[in-house]
Amino acid sequence: MINETLSKALNDQLNYELFSAHVYLAIAAYCSGESLDGFANFFTVQAEEEKFHAMKIYKYLNDRGIRVTLAGMDTPNNEYSSVLDAYEHAYEHEKEVTRRIYHLSDLAMNDREHATIQFLKWFIDEQVEEESMFDTIINKLKRIDKDSNAFFMMDSEFAARTFTPPAL
Numbered sequence: 573m574i575n576e577t578l579s580k581a582l583n584d585q586l587n588y589e590l591f592s593a594h595v596y597l598a599i600a601a602y603c604s605g606e607s608l609d610g611f612a613n614f615f616t617v618q619a620e621e622e623k624f625h626a627m628k629i630y631k632y633l634n635d636r637g638i639r640v641t642l643a644g645m646d647t648p649n650n651e652y653s654s655v656l657d658a659y660e661h662a663y664e665h666e667k668e669v670t671r672r673i674y675h676l677s678d679l680a681m682n683d684r685e686h687a688t689i690q691f692l693k694w695f696i697d698e699q700v701e702e703e704s705m706f707d708t709i710i711n712k713l714k715r716i717d718k719d720s721n722a723f724f725m726m727d728s729e730f731a732a733r734t735f736t737p738p739a740l
């Protein structure tokens with residue numbers, strides 16, 4: 573049995589994952605506006621991943637007999653000074669997601685809610701990958717000029733990123 577505090581926190585996280593999709597779609601739109609279709613694709617795919625994360629929690633709450641409720645969303649940041657600025661914003665956002673997942677995990681551990689501890693392990697591993705990915709891209713972007721061939725090669729490279737949803 574999941575207690576009220578934990579079920580509310582999981583429901584909040586579901587909503588925060590949907591907000592993350594919103595954040596990344598806004599970045600994709602900024603990139604499209606700059607005619608950087610590869611970077612735009614990268615963030616469209618990222619938004620799809622976030623929706624998948626939300627659905628993973630949605631299914632889990634349903635499986636545990638908890639009624640999901642959706643909340644309104646804040647307006648995401650729509651303006652960026654550069655692609656690097658957008659990636660730095662995304663990286664900070666992922667660090668906040670990690671803090672929230674850790675807090676959820678703390679709540680589950682305090683309540684010895686083993687199924688939820690197990691469920692959250694997937695998200696903890698996912699955050700390690702997300703943070704590492706953004707950190708690597710930011711380091712690359714810092715090394716190259718935004719009008720260089722290397723920058724446009726990165727844009728082309730990201731045009732190939734796709735999202736294949738794993739089983740929920």
Ligand SMILES: [Fe+2]
Pocket residue numbers: 589592621622625669
């Ligand atoms: Fe996520």
